[in-house]
Amino acid sequence: MRTLMMSLAVATSLMACSGGEEPAATAPEAASTAEAAPAAEAAPEAAPEPAEVVAAFDAKGEFEKTCAACHGTSGLGDGVAAAALNPKPASFAEAVFWETRTPESLHAVIKSGGAANGKSPLMAPYGGMYDDEQITLLVSYISDTWKPAS
Numbered sequence: 001m002r003t004l005m006m007s008l009a010v011a012t013s014l015m016a017c018s019g020g021e022e023p024a025a026t027a028p029e030a031a032s033t034a035e036a037a038p039a040a041e042a043a044p045e046a047a048p049e050p051a052e053v054v055a056a057f058d059a060k061g062e063f064e065k066t067c068a069a070c071h072g073t074s075g076l077g078d079g080v081a082a083a084a085l086n087p088k089p090a091s092f093a094e095a096v097f098w099e100t101r102t103p104e105s106l107h108a109v110i111k112s113g114g115a116a117n118g119k120s121p122l123m124a125p126y127g128g129m130y131d132d133e134q135i136t137l138l139v140s141y142i143s144d145t146w147k148p149a150s
């Protein structure tokens with residue numbers, strides 16, 4: 001589609017400068033088309049964003065999709081599945097919670113699960129699902145969203 005439009009633009013510009021240049025020198029290939037159609041390229045929906053959108057990790061979205069069933073979208077440990085849990089997940093919004101936790105301890109529980117960290121085995125290990133960087137972003141999301149200002 002875009003290629004077609006640029007070819008048309010090149011064809012049009014060729015016709016516009018009737019016969020001045022050799023046709024072989026202005027074949028509708030990449031480098032020359034980019035220069036030949038500046039107006040089309042200036043469109044605001046230009047190129048770079050799709051790759052960045054894919055690369056960005058949406059910690060909030062992941063939390064709500066994967067964690068909120070137990071932890072709640074509120075972070076209070078009151079997700080729909082939490083009623084069946086004993087112990088229930090602690091509230092991330094309590095100051096007392098943060099007195100005994102660190103970013104490292106949260107990271108460890110998310111990565112290797114509750115059982116490996118002296119907590120409920122119903123907190124599964126997510127190290128196979130998220131890499132360290134993504135877990136760090138989940139920890140930041142939890143902390144930034146719920147940790148009370150001290």
Ligand code: HEC
Nearest residue numbers: 066067070087088089090106109110114119120122123138
């Ligand atoms: C099936 C329910 C369930 C799901 C889903 C779940 N958790 Fe948990 N989570 C728990 C339980 C239960 C505990 C541990 C409670 C205990 O032993 O004190 C826990 C503990 C934690 C802790 C440690 C809290 C503390 O007390 O130090 C963190 C951090 C955590 N979960 C984050 C997550 C994240 C992030 C996700 C999603 C990727 C997630 N959890 C998904 C149930 C769940």
